Amino acid sequence: MLAAGAGSRTQRGLHKLCCMAGFLLLFCTQVVAGNPNPWLIENALRFEGKRITSIGFQNVSSGSAVQPMRDSELSAILPFKPGSIFHEPDLHVALQNLYATGHYLQIAIDAADDADGVALRFLTTTAYFIGHVSINGVNAPPNRGQLFGVAKLRLGTRLDPADTSQAIDSMKDVLRENGFYNARIGSHVTYDPVTSQSAIHFDINTGKRARFERPVITGDNVSTEEIVKVSRWQRLYGLLGWQQVTEERVQNGLDNIRNYYDKRDLLQSQITLTREYNKATNTVKPVIHIDTGSRVAVRVTGAKISAAELKILIPVFQERAIDTELLEEGEQKIEQFLQGEGYFGAEASYSIAKNDDGRTTTITYTVARGQRHRFVYLGISGNRYFSSATLRERMYEIPAQFPRYPTGRFSLTYLHSDEDAIKRLYSANGFPQVKVVTRVVDDLDGVRGHVGVYFTIVEGPQIRIADLSIEGAAPEDLAVLRQALASTRGQPFSGESLALDRENTLNYYYNLGYLAASFQYSVEPGYDANHVRLKYTIASGPRTYVRDVIVSGLQTTKRNLVLRRIELRKDEPLSLLEETDSQRRLYNLGIFARVNTALQNPDGQESYKNVLYDIEEASHYTLNVAAGAQIGRIGGGTTSLDNPAGTTGFAPRIAVGITRENFLGLGQSLSLQTGLSTIEQRAALSWFIPQFVSNPNLSLTSAALIDDTNDIRTYNARRREASLQLGQKLSRAYTLQYRLVFRHVTLSDLKIDPLLVPLLAQPETIGLTEISLIEDKRDDPTDAHRGVYNTVDLSYAPGFLGSQIQFGRALFRNSTYHPFGRSLVFARSTQFGIIEGSGPATNIPLAERLYSGGSNSIRAFPDFQAGPRDLVTGFPLGGNALFINNTELRFPLYGDNLKAVIFHDAGNVYASISEFSVRFRQENLQDFNYMVQDVGIGIRYRTPIGPIRADFSFSPDAPRFFGLKGTEQDYINGTATSTVQKINAFQFHISLGQAF
Numbered sequence: 001m002l003a004a005g006a007g008s009r010t011q012r013g014l015h016k017l018c019c020m021a022g023f024l025l026l027f028c029t030q031v032v033a034g035n036p037n038p039w040l041i042e043n044a045l046r047f048e049g050k051r052i053t054s055i056g057f058q059n060v061s062s063g064s065a066v067q068p069m070r071d072s073e074l075s076a077i078l079p080f081k082p083g084s085i086f087h088e089p090d091l092h093v094a095l096q097n098l099y100a101t102g103h104y105l106q107i108a109i110d111a112a113d114d115a116d117g118v119a120l121r122f123l124t125t126t127a128y129f130i131g132h133v134s135i136n137g138v139n140a141p142p143n144r145g146q147l148f149g150v151a152k153l154r155l156g157t158r159l160d161p162a163d164t165s166q167a168i169d170s171m172k173d174v175l176r177e178n179g180f181y182n183a184r185i186g187s188h189v190t191y192d193p194v195t196s197q198s199a200i201h202f203d204i205n206t207g208k209r210a211r212f213e214r215p216v217i218t219g220d221n222v223s224t225e226e227i228v229k230v231s232r233w234q235r236l237y238g239l240l241g242w243q244q245v246t247e248e249r250v251q252n253g254l255d256n257i258r259n260y261y262d263k264r265d266l267l268q269s270q271i272t273l274t275r276e277y278n279k280a281t282n283t284v285k286p287v288i289h290i291d292t293g294s295r296v297a298v299r300v301t302g303a304k305i306s307a308a309e310l311k312i313l314i315p316v317f318q319e320r321a322i323d324t325e326l327l328e329e330g331e332q333k334i335e336q337f338l339q340g341e342g343y344f345g346a347e348a349s350y351s352i353a354k355n356d357d358g359r360t361t362t363i364t365y366t367v368a369r370g371q372r373h374r375f376v377y378l379g380i381s382g383n384r385y386f387s388s389a390t391l392r393e394r395m396y397e398i399p400a401q402f403p404r405y406p407t408g409r410f411s412l413t414y415l416h417s418d419e420d421a422i423k424r425l426y427s428a429n430g431f432p433q434v435k436v437v438t439r440v441v442d443d444l445d446g447v448r449g450h451v452g453v454y455f456t457i458v459e460g461p462q463i464r465i466a467d468l469s470i471e472g473a474a475p476e477d478l479a480v481l482r483q484a485l486a487s488t489r490g491q492p493f494s495g496e497s498l499a500l501d502r503e504n505t506l507n508y509y510y511n512l513g514y515l516a517a518s519f520q521y522s523v524e525p526g527y528d529a530n531h532v533r534l535k536y537t538i539a540s541g542p543r544t545y546v547r548d549v550i551v552s553g554l555q556t557t558k559r560n561l562v563l564r565r566i567e568l569r570k571d572e573p574l575s576l577l578e579e580t581d582s583q584r585r586l587y588n589l590g591i592f593a594r595v596n597t598a599l600q601n602p603d604g605q606e607s608y609k610n611v612l613y614d615i616e617e618a619s620h621y622t623l624n625v626a627a628g629a630q631i632g633r634i635g636g637g638t639t640s641l642d643n644p645a646g647t648t649g650f651a652p653r654i655a656v657g658i659t660r661e662n663f664l665g666l667g668q669s670l671s672l673q674t675g676l677s678t679i680e681q682r683a684a685l686s687w688f689i690p691q692f693v694s695n696p697n698l699s700l701t702s703a704a705l706i707d708d709t710n711d712i713r714t715y716n717a718r719r720r721e722a723s724l725q726l727g728q729k730l731s732r733a734y735t736l737q738y739r740l741v742f743r744h745v746t747l748s749d750l751k752i753d754p755l756l757v758p759l760l761a762q763p764e765t766i767g768l769t770e771i772s773l774i775e776d777k778r779d780d781p782t783d784a785h786r787g788v789y790n791t792v793d794l795s796y797a798p799g800f801l802g803s804q805i806q807f808g809r810a811l812f813r814n815s816t817y818h819p820f821g822r823s824l825v826f827a828r829s830t831q832f833g834i835i836e837g838s839g840p841a842t843n844i845p846l847a848e849r850l851y852s853g854g855s856n857s858i859r860a861f862p863d864f865q866a867g868p869r870d871l872v873t874g875f876p877l878g879g880n881a882l883f884i885n886n887t888e889l890r891f892p893l894y895g896d897n898l899k900a901v902i903f904h905d906a907g908n909v910y911a912s913i914s915e916f917s918v919r920f921r922q923e924n925l926q927d928f929n930y931m932v933q934d935v936g937i938g939i940r941y942r943t944p945i946g947p948i949r950a951d952f953s954f955s956p957d958a959p960r961f962f963g964l965k966g967t968e969q970d971y972i973n974g975t976a977t978s979t980v981q982k983i984n985a986f987q988f989h990i991s992l993g994q995a996f
Helices: 038-047 071-077 088-100 144-151 161-177 224-231 247-262 307-313 315-319 324-340 388-392 412-427 475-484 495-510 559-563 576-588 754-760 968-973
Strands: 052-059 104-114 117-126 129-136 184-192 197-205 216-219 270-278 283-291 295-301 347-354 360-368 374-381 435-442 450-458 464-471 518-525 531-539 545-552 592-599 608-617 621-635 647-663 668-677 680-690 698-709 716-729 734-748 764-776 787-797 807-820 824-837 881-894 898-910 932-941 948-954 960-965 977-982 986-992
Touching (some): 071 088, 088 104, 129 144, 129 608, 144 161, 161 184, 197 545, 224 247, 224 283, 295 315, 307 324, 324 347, 374 388, 412 435, 412 450, 475 495, 495 518, 495 531, 495 576, 576 608, 881 932
Parallel strands (some): 052 117, 216 283, 464 531, 545 608
Antiparallel strands (some): 104 117, 270 283, 347 360, 518 531, 647 668, 668 680, 787 807, 807 824, 824 881, 881 898, 898 932, 932 948, 948 986, 960 977
């Protein structure tokens, strides 16, 4: 009998070799090529030259013949087969090949005499790999992500028992830093012999989080009470005791203390912290030693720079240290700052002085600003291959532009940066000898202070590719590769193209399963000095296939939901692109907090590998609460008829929503959103199904809505609605939406002529079929600079859907965005809408009519105030046709975040399409079918969620109309007074996002 065992790590207590009947199992050292085991050689000699009658495998771990590799794989890596002649060197090769797969911790060989030769049996101990890691019982902070990070249990790698112990120690350290000094962590590991996966479970009992106690402060010139106060470790200034300990609070407290000394110019103060834990009281005493150091004063002479700006420019403030490198960096930043202000020749130098007692260090920057200049001209010459416009797009310098860059953007740093950018562009296009010569001209054209910058480009010869040969690629691969290569015959030669070709070529082979593919190239002179010959040598290496796809970590999510989004299939080539694309698709479901993917046993030499997807489900419930207010011409009493166009009003608003993610484990969401304000009360329940019927381009949304609102001042509307919408993504730019809508609307508190109520304001039930086509080619939907946005919305309310009023409606919108230069954007939007009755009753109810006016339509009007009005009360009635045209010129105002617009709006809501008119004047007080226009200015401030905007408009032809003074009861009694009223010519609108 022969035996050999090896493995770089062992799993203590997990696998034990047992006695086998009829033979003795022995342990030996790892077999290394060129250094065979002497014992193994000696015992193998008696079988030398005999015929191998059978080869078997037995898994000692499970006691069965099941191996982590297939029989065909094992047979392929063994140098002998049944019927072969036994040779001792082949046995070493077999062991080396088996260990190289990475699937075995130990291997023993049982060799027994057989009547016709020798029978071999491999006794194996299987290696296990890290699969799902679960951490339960976390009381954030720290969160699970932090604990996963410090555990360092990498998916797919081989598991060692020491890894678990190390992970527990690391997690305990993080828990202690966050106040859990008595945390206990238990762990257990489960093993799956079929997949060789191990699942590691950590159960954490954090105990109670410790609290701070009064710190001990030592050092010179220290006020304990001041330090305690600025640390903010007390609750409500000590009235409620001390805060709980978290790492964030500790660090924030130290930062507050450092800032306290920074404000007193003690930039070199050294603060050290140690923590003393009292187990009896479960409190932590911070022990802080403070060495204040010398006072540092930074002064600037020769220029005015604010203290706030100085703290940004001088790195001494950020680094809290004084050394030559930081002081010189301060010189450069001051010079660059002043150059940005137009002092292009500014120079700065520093000096250091200490007072007599050595307690104050004064850093003085002496500035010679020189004359203030204005960068007015940028010239480019010598460029033949690239246009000047192409080069300017890559340059940071900008001649003077009003109002963003009144003196231009210029400095020597920017000048050198633009030189390098031009050189890189030419080099990437085959001009290795390109030179860029710059010349700065002061007092340009005799104008004092005007500066011109001239770039002269000496392109030099362009190196092109005379020929490209590819070796090592199969014929079927060549056609695909040549289409993806940047370096082809006649194209410019550059290092950038070579790097791109290498990346594209290797990605191509990686995605076909050739994970060990290599790419080499050589360059030889061509038929002249300006041409080269390229040769690419490709070695694909062995191909890797998918053994299986293993998904772990699912709790409520249906497994098929995940598997349908993983493109990799068993026994197919392993594509790294498909592996990561599947990960992206899983993330796109929006229900997973973490999706890790890896190859099991990544370093093992095997043809088939398991692909792992370890998933952590996101929180199933999301609660959002928001509070705000609406400010605008939304005021006016509910019973008063005095202000049909509204007055300046304030409406506080609160919104509460709760969402159940991954509903039924199918990646769907169920959401309840509520809103409450003085003008609206709303509750909406929606059920959203993304990737409907497993189609990533389809989504289904069903919703129910209860809404009571009086945002249209003519009436209060009570709406009850149910809808079903199917969304279809046709392409990246085009989307179709199909909807069925059923609603019942009742109106109250009507402020119109009672004679109109039977025609326009009866309770109504509507059943709608709708279809919408959306084309969105904007570069940024929240703040577009270029592109097109088009929508077509068609609706019909037929009688067979229960509609009491039959009508059709069409709404069209076309918006375009055109950039001019680097900073100007011309935006335009046109909207057109029409609604027509088709049944016996052709009067469209008030609640279904078209309304407009406000921040997102015609800014000459308050919200929903455009169009026809009641001829007695003056309140808006809506209309059956709509036309709006908006134009804006958007430009920077100051810096990168503050912008402005000049806008013009024209349009109105019309009684019917036959009443449509483009005239700009109101004919009489009963005429509302004309085109109202306004001009104005707006301010935009960029935020992460979109621009906050304020628009101020003036309308020279705002409508006038008859209205009443008094209450509804006065109207009924006939005591209300008729007066002439008008829409205020000046309007203001505050909102979020661009107007269109």
